[in-house]
Every structure is written in C-alpha cells, then in structure tokens.
Amino acid sequence: MIIVMQTGASKQELSEVKKRIRELGYKPHVIHGATRNVIGAVGDERGKAVLQTLQSMPGVENVVPILKPFKLASKEVHPEPSEVEIVPGLKVGGSRFLVMAGPCSVESEAQILESARAVKAAGATVLRGGAFKPRTSPYSFQGMEEEGLKLLALAREETGLPVVTEVVNPRDVELVARYSDMMQVGARNVQNFALLKMLGQLDKPILLKRGMATTIQEYLMSAEYILSEGNTKVILCERGIRTFETATRNTLDISAVPVLKSQTHLPVIIDPSHATGHAHLVAPMCYAAAAAGADGLIVEVHPCPEEAASDGPQSLRPEDFAAMMAKLQAFVEVAGKQF
Numbered sequence: 277m278i279i280v281m282q283t284g285a286s287k288q289e290l291s292e293v294k295k296r297i298r299e300l301g302y303k304p305h306v307i308h309g310a311t312r313n314v315i316g317a318v319g320d321e322r323g324k325a326v327l328q329t330l331q332s333m334p335g336v337e338n339v340v341p342i343l344k345p346f347k348l349a350s351k352e353v354h355p356e357p358s359e360v361e362i363v364p365g366l367k368v369g370g371s372r373f374l375v376m377a378g379p380c381s382v383e384s385e386a387q388i389l390e391s392a393r394a395v396k397a398a399g400a401t402v403l404r405g406g407a408f409k410p411r412t413s414p415y416s417f418q419g420m421e422e423e424g425l426k427l428l429a430l431a432r433e434e435t436g437l438p439v440v441t442e443v444v445n446p447r448d449v450e451l452v453a454r455y456s457d458m459m460q461v462g463a464r465n466v467q468n469f470a471l472l473k474m475l476g477q478l479d480k481p482i483l484l485k486r487g488m489a490t491t492i493q494e495y496l497m498s499a500e501y502i503l504s505e506g507n508t509k510v511i512l513c514e515r516g517i518r519t520f521e522t523a524t525r526n527t528l529d530i531s532a533v534p535v536l537k538s539q540t541h542l543p544v545i546i547d548p549s550h551a552t553g554h555a556h557l558v559a560p561m562c563y564a565a566a567a568a569g570a571d572g573l574i575v576e577v578h579p580c581p582e583e584a585a586s587d588g589p590q591s592l593r594p595e596d597f598a599a600m601m602a603k604l605q606a607f608v609e610v611a612g613k614q615f
C-alpha cells in the first residue's frame with residue numbers, strides 16, 4: 277500500500293503512521309518528496325486490506341494499493357527518477373550520465389593501475405574490475421580474490437576513482453564491502469535471493485545486472501529483494517539476454533531501457549561489452565544506450581586485450597575507449613543528460 281501524507285503533515289504524524297504500520301505487521305519505507313511524504317507499506321500481500329484503516333489517522337491524505345508485484349521499485353511509490361549517490365559528489369540517475377570502465381578481471385598491480393589511469397583520462401568516473409569471477413568453466417581463471425580487492429583499493433587511492441566489483445558468494449559480502457564503493461551482482465546471481473537479502477542490509481550502492489534469461493518483471497522483483505531489506509541504492513544494468521542469435525555473445529535488449537524507465541524510478545545503465553562480446557560492436561551500443569535514455573555505461577577496457585585473463589575479445593583498448601568517450605558526448609547531450 278502507498279500511504280500518501282498530507283502536505284504539511286507533521287513529523288509526529290508521520291512517525292505515528294509508521295508505528296501503526298509496524299503494529300499491523302508491515303514494514304514502512306518513507307519516500308521524502310518535494311511537497312509531501314509518502315510511505316510504502318510492504319509485507320504479506322494477503323492481509324494488506326487492514327492497511328486501509330490508516331486512512332483515518334491524522335496527517336494521512338490517502339491510502340492506495342500498489343498494483344505492481346514489485347512495490348518499492350515501482351514508479352507508483354516513487355514517481356520521480358531516483359539518484360543514487362556512489363560516493364559524496366558522484367551520483368547516477370536523474371540528469372547525470374555515468375561511465376564506469378576497467379578490465380573484466382584484476383590481473384596484476386601494473387594492469388589495474390594502467391587501466392585506472394587510462395579510463396580516468398578518458399572521462400570515466402568509476403573503475404570496474406572483477407576480483408571474484410563467476411566463470412562458466414571451473415577451469416577458467418576465477419579471479420585474484422582478496423589480493424585483487426587490495427589492488428582495486430590501491431588503484432582508487434592512486435586515481436581517486438571509486439571502484440565497483442562483483443560479489444559472487446554470500447560468504448564474501450563483508451569482505452567485498454570492505455574494499456569497494458559499489459558492489460556488483462552478476463547476471464548469474466540475479467536470483468540468488470540469499471545474496472540479494474544480505475546486500476539489502478548494507479548502505480552501499482548495488483549494481484544489479486539482469487540475468488541472461490530474466491524477464492523485466494523478474495528482474496524488478498530481484499531489485500525488490502534488495503530494496504525491501506532497506507537498501508535504496510540499487511542501479512539496474514541491462515547486459516544482454518540469450519536469444520537464438522550467435523553473431524553476438526548475447527542480444528542487447530536496448531528496449532529494456534525505456535521499458536524499465538516506464539516501470540521503475542531506479543537508474544538503468546547498459547553493459548555493451550557482455551551484451552555484444554566483440555570490441556568492435558561496443559562503441560555503437562554505447563551511443564545507442566545514451567540515445568535510448570540510459571543513465572550510464574559499464575565498459576570493459578584492458579591495456580592489452582590479447583593478453584587478458586578473461587573477456588579479452590570484448591575489451592576496448594584505452595585509445596578506442598577514449599575515442600568512444602569523445603563521440604559519446606553528443607549522444608548524452610541529445611538525451612538531455614550531462615557527464
């Protein structure tokens with residue numbers, strides 16, 4: 277249910293309503309609007325009619341059901357686009373366009389430092405790099421683990437770029453949280469509900485990738501798992517879905533951007549690297565993402581793609597990334613956003 281408070285309702289009235297929601301066995305989530313506050317009351321769908329009784333409480337204007345199965349992710353609860361702060365002074369969503377870039381995996385100190393310097397020089401404002409890698413084959417490189425996290429922290433210290441890195445196993449949430457500014461949930465873990473619930477208890481941005489066979493509704497339900505635990509900092513990422521097509525690694529569902537934006541207030545970014553699997557296809561998909569209204573990109577860049585431990589064929593060379601970034605500017609402006 278959405279409890280719409282009156283314009284000018286007092287703090288006391290708001291806290292009384294929250295208290296009553298809890299007494300009824302639901303969780304209140306307050307969304308502070310420009311003119312009024314609304315409270316999303318979420319919990320067991322079966323008995324929710326009881327929340328209608330809040331209508332008569334002082335300060336309450338209206339009580340309306342949330343029609344979508346995802347509640348806190350929905351635009352019904354939060355009609356304005358959300359801006360998610362990654363670190364103080366750096367936000368994604370709203371009118372900002374954010375570019376995250378770096379190698380698929382952290383491989384060595386020299387590799388991550390060189391990557392970080394290069395992507396920063398080209399205009400990226402977040403460094404990516406995997407320390408725990410979810411690989412299709414158990415015989416493939418699995419990542420440098422904590423050593424890789426330490427190297428990411430070193431690169432952040434040296435360049436000032438915040439870092440995003442993947443957490444694969446719920447067991448490692450605390451460890452990855454200690455070293456990173458944003459935590460990535462990979463496509464293969466989009467429905468790892470135990471992991472999502474743990475991440476929901478952190479006060480850290482979560483980059484939630486769409487699964488390769490996840491419908492938009494299932495995807496938003498996964499976001500809801502994080503939001504329902506109290507973490508409001510969720511960023512969605514379309515990274516290609518599996519289709520019959522083999523010319524590309526996946527099929528970039530570019531329409532997911534406007535579809536998601538019609539249903540959720542959460543920021544939506546595109547990963548053109550995993551979507552296409554080929555470096556020469558990355559730049560056009562970056563431009564398409566900006567034109568479609570995405571809030572940003574996450575792009576794989578490697579100083580020497582032929583030597584990459586993972587995803588070399590889809591990784592841009594630093595100079596190609598810089599050329600893409602220069603051309604991207606115009607698309608971002610046409611979409612009404614800025615870096």
Ligand code: PEP
Pocket residue numbers: 380406410461462463464485515547550
């Ligand atoms: C990655 O970002 O390197 C990755 C493994 O992505 P995805 O989960 O989208 O395959």
Ligand code: MN
Pocket residue numbers: 380381550576586587
């Ligand atoms: Mn990768």
